[in-house]
Amino acid sequence: MSDPADSGEPASLTEQEARERAALLEVERYDVRVDLRDLLEGERWQASSTITFTCRTPGASSFVDVVGEVTAARLNDVELDLSTHGRGRLPLPDLAADNVLVVDSVQADTGSGNAILRSVDPQDGLVYVWSSFEPDGARRAWACFDQPDLKAVHGFQVSAPSAWTVLSNTSPDVVLDREDGGRLWNFEDTPRLSTYVVVVNAGPFHEQREEHGDHDLGLYCRQSLRTYLERDAEEIFRITAQGLAFFGEQFARPFPQRRYDHVFVPDFGGAMENWGCVTCSDSELYRSPPTYAERAWRALLILHEMAHQWFGDLVTMRWWDDVWLNEAFASFASAWASVGATEFTDAWAAFLAQEELPAYQLDAGPATHPIRGQVSDESHAFASFDAITYYKGQAVLRQLMALVGEETFVEALRHYFADHAWANATLDDLMGAVGAASGRDLTGWTTAWLDQAGTDTLSLIGGTLLASSPDGGEPRPHALRIGSYERTDDGLRQVALTDVETSGTTTRLDLPVADLHLVNDGDLTFASVRTDERSLEVLLSTAASLPDPVDRALAVCTAWDLLYRGELSTGDFLDCVLAVLATEPSPGVVQPFFELALDAAEQWSPAVLVPRRLARLADVAAARAQEPDHRTAALQTLAAAASSAEHFELLDAAAADDHDLAWRVQVRRASLGRYDAAAVADLLERDPDPDAQVRAWGVEAARPTEEAKAEAWERVWRERAVPAGLPQIGFARAFWRPAQHELLLPWAHRYLDELTDLSGGLLSVLSQVRIMRPRTCDEEWLARAEELTRSEELTPVVRTSLVATVDTLTRVLGARS
Numbered sequence: 001m002s003d004p005a006d007s008g009e010p011a012s013l014t015e016q017e018a019r020e021r022a023a024l025l026e027v028e029r030y031d032v033r034v035d036l037r038d039l040l041e042g043e044r045w046q047a048s049s050t051i052t053f054t055c056r057t058p059g060a061s062s063f064v065d066v067v068g069e070v071t072a073a074r075l076n077d078v079e080l081d082l083s084t085h086g087r088g089r090l091p092l093p094d095l096a097a098d099n100v101l102v103v104d105s106v107q108a109d110t111g112s113g114n115a116i117l118r119s120v121d122p123q124d125g126l127v128y129v130w131s132s133f134e135p136d137g138a139r140r141a142w143a144c145f146d147q148p149d150l151k152a153v154h155g156f157q158v159s160a161p162s163a164w165t166v167l168s169n170t171s172p173d174v175v176l177d178r179e180d181g182g183r184l185w186n187f188e189d190t191p192r193l194s195t196y197v198v199v200v201n202a203g204p205f206h207e208q209r210e211e212h213g214d215h216d217l218g219l220y221c222r223q224s225l226r227t228y229l230e231r232d233a234e235e236i237f238r239i240t241a242q243g244l245a246f247f248g249e250q251f252a253r254p255f256p257q258r259r260y261d262h263v264f265v266p267d268f269g270g271a272m273e274n275w276g277c278v279t280c281s282d283s284e285l286y287r288s289p290p291t292y293a294e295r296a297w298r299a300l301l302i303l304h305e306m307a308h309q310w311f312g313d314l315v316t317m318r319w320w321d322d323v324w325l326n327e328a329f330a331s332f333a334s335a336w337a338s339v340g341a342t343e344f345t346d347a348w349a350a351f352l353a354q355e356e357l358p359a360y361q362l363d364a365g366p367a368t369h370p371i372r373g374q375v376s377d378e379s380h381a382f383a384s385f386d387a388i389t390y391y392k393g394q395a396v397l398r399q400l401m402a403l404v405g406e407e408t409f410v411e412a413l414r415h416y417f418a419d420h421a422w423a424n425a426t427l428d429d430l431m432g433a434v435g436a437a438s439g440r441d442l443t444g445w446t447t448a449w450l451d452q453a454g455t456d457t458l459s460l461i462g463g464t465l466l467a468s469s470p471d472g473g474e475p476r477p478h479a480l481r482i483g484s485y486e487r488t489d490d491g492l493r494q495v496a497l498t499d500v501e502t503s504g505t506t507t508r509l510d511l512p513v514a515d516l517h518l519v520n521d522g523d524l525t526f527a528s529v530r531t532d533e534r535s536l537e538v539l540l541s542t543a544a545s546l547p548d549p550v551d552r553a554l555a556v557c558t559a560w561d562l563l564y565r566g567e568l569s570t571g572d573f574l575d576c577v578l579a580v581l582a583t584e585p586s587p588g589v590v591q592p593f594f595e596l597a598l599d600a601a602e603q604w605s606p607a608v609l610v611p612r613r614l615a616r617l618a619d620v621a622a623a624r625a626q627e628p629d630h631r632t633a634a635l636q637t638l639a640a641a642a643s644s645a646e647h648f649e650l651l652d653a654a655a656a657d658d659h660d661l662a663w664r665v666q667v668r669r670a671s672l673g674r675y676d677a678a679a680v681a682d683l684l685e686r687d688p689d690p691d692a693q694v695r696a697w698g699v700e701a702a703r704p705t706e707e708a709k710a711e712a713w714e715r716v717w718r719e720r721a722v723p724a725g726l727p728q729i730g731f732a733r734a735f736w737r738p739a740q741h742e743l744l745l746p747w748a749h750r751y752l753d754e755l756t757d758l759s760g761g762l763l764s765v766l767s768q769v770r771i772m773r774p775r776t777c778d779e780e781w782l783a784r785a786e787e788l789t790r791s792e793e794l795t796p797v798v799r800t801s802l803v804a805t806v807d808t809l810t811r812v813l814g815a816r817s
């Protein structure tokens with residue numbers, strides 16, 4: 001037994017240590033036996049990890065990572081001294097050239113979501129277990145060399161209760177009954193994988209499988225969500241098959257394994273690209289028929305995790321300093337595949353409205369950082385895991401494709417995957433491949449785009465395009481288009497599209513006479529766009545009549561950028577976005593625009609104007625609710641903004657057969673002080689969703705009373721009773737009603753207290769901290785929060801998140817006054 005007194009925080013592997021260990025060791029394979037049988041009733045995850053590895057300097061020493069209780073360890077048949085195990089490391093003295101290490105361990109922390117989560121379905125009491133290891137969670141499950149560049153074959157044998165299905169990266173080749181109870185699942189060997197992309201999920205899952213082309217696709221979820229999976233399975237299979245075909249073709253390398261599964265699990269923030277076995281939050285199995293935007297979002301999620309199978313799993317970053325590239329590439333590739341292979345062809349417009357916009361916001365404030373940075377140890381791997389890494393990174397990769405051309409970009413990717421398959425690579429390897437394929441020297445481009453923080457501004461003044469960088473230095477080179485439009489009776493008509501490559505600050509252009517010159521037409525580059533006053537007036541007033549959804553999104557996002565930077569009033573922004581919303585045909589941008597309009601009306605407006613502005617928004621939503629393509633998004637907005645008896649009448653009628661909408665309406669009523677206990681009880685009775693209780697708590701949390709807020713706080717922070725993902729987002733929205741400003745101020749302060757006292761896994765902590773951030777505050781809160789960001793009390797990722805919250809709320813207070 002290891003010393004139980006050693007409960008010190010596990011040490012975080014530094015880049016230096018990882019380099020030294022990778023230089024010393026090569027791992028041949030992991031044979032991991034996992035015993036989950038205790039988890040049916042108890043909390044112990046037991047494992048025995050056999051690691052076969054070589055050492056380049058016999059006689060040298062190293063260490064293996066293992067967090068939890070170590071019950072036995074033998075290196076080359078010699079017992080190791082377990083008292084040396086501490087802070088998640090077991091020293092390995094006197095290594096031979098060829099080594100076999102066997103470590104038996106127990107992890108009792110299976111309830112916090114830190115790499116492993118055991119959860120009990122509230123509806124039927126069934127138990128499910130998931131694992132998720134990025135960046136260094138595998139060491140919590142079994143002993144391993146937990147760093148991305150020590151890749152190895154993994155062979156899993158898992159013992160589980162008889163009624164459970166066990167899912168891992170590969171197919172189970174044998175499943176046997178065990179004499180001492182339960183079943184033993186033996187999985188085929190994986191290819192050489194990093195420790196963070198292997199997985200073991202288990203439980204009495206509902207299963208659906210289908211053959212598509214060369215692949216055998218599987219979908220899994222809790223029994224209580226079966227009807228929702230059955231409803232959407234055909235679409236999820238279709239998107240999966242379309243994605244596998246698209247990437248296989250583009251990368252000239254089909255996904256090499258027949259089996260490809262998605263496992264939808266409870267209380268999981270986001271999704272994880274485990275090789276061949278992607279884990280997703282089961283809040284993506286929408287409890288009401290999903291809107292277009294929700295379906296499009298889920299398609300992106302599927303494609304994002306799929307892109308990682310090549311970029312991340314097949315070719316893996318050497319160290320976490322390239323994690324931004326891993327994420328940016330997968331996000332870029334998901335939009336690219338969505339447009340190229342699925343029905344969701346307005347993905348780039350939706351990307352701009354939904355993801356690129358938050359990246360612009362973050363980039364405009366003190367939380368900005370260069371896209372790439374140093375990562376000194378694994379605890380910092382995700383310190384800048386934010387909209388800049390994902391979405392600005394994505395925009396910059398799209399800019400790179402615009403610069404060299406799609407064909408050249410694809411050719412470069414093919415070389416990159418071929419050259420580094422089953423190994424590790426760095427940004428330089430990728431840029432080298434793009435440089436070679438395009439015949440361009442991209443050194444300057446790479447530094448300009450990746451090592452400089454902030455957003456350039458592109459201003460069209462007369463016939464000159466001026467580029468400026470936020471720090472007054474040299475602006476980045478931009479490859480973009482300028483669309484020239486003239487007004488006609490049917491709106492704006494494009495008369496010219498001019499390709500421009502800038503270098504330096506001033507680019508002279510030869511543009512035709514037109515009513516509007518749209519800088520960054522098609523959104524190919526990442527920049528704030530400014531025009532002279534007359535063009536701005538045309539842009540804001542005629543945004544709705546631009547012919548392409550990407551350009552309408554560009555107009556609205558430019559207006560938001562102006563509001564965010566204090567250059568436009570909230571009222572002017574609302575005029576622009578509501579005019580677009582009145583007629584916008586593209587469902588991929590209607591929903592995010594409704595959300596922007598709602599934020600502007602209730603969070604960014606002075607208190608006295610909020611009711612009138614919400615009523616205006618509600619009227620637009622009520623009108624759009626008549627159109628089938630936009631009905632759900634419009635009704636959801638109406639439920640958030642309903643202001644008149646007519647609004648509620650329309651909602652009540654629509655909510656009769658729509659539980660999700662019914663919950664939203666109850667939240668709105670409760671927030672206005674009209675909590676209806678009987679209606680909530682009735683809805684709870686009728687709604688088959690296993691998470692319906694969380695919806696009922698959301699209604700209670702919206703009430704404008706001290707007790708309601710206190711009770712809700714307990715549920716989120718103490719009891720951890722609100723599952724991550726969409727349930728938490730809905731709950732937070734209900735809790736933080738900006739109109740309840742005075743009542744909520746003490747809770748904004750409580751939020752700061754919570755930040756210094758967090759526990760749990762990366763995804764659940766990030767999810768809680770970001771989703772539960774206050775939506776209102778006062779000057780005193782800002783001062784206190786700012787002080788906290790300068791203290792040593794916060795972990796890096798929490799600090800970064802708070803800096804961004806402070807910046808946004810400072811701007812909100814400015815816009816309100």
Ligand SMILES: [Zn+2]
Binds near residue numbers: 273305326
């Ligand atoms: Zn990802």
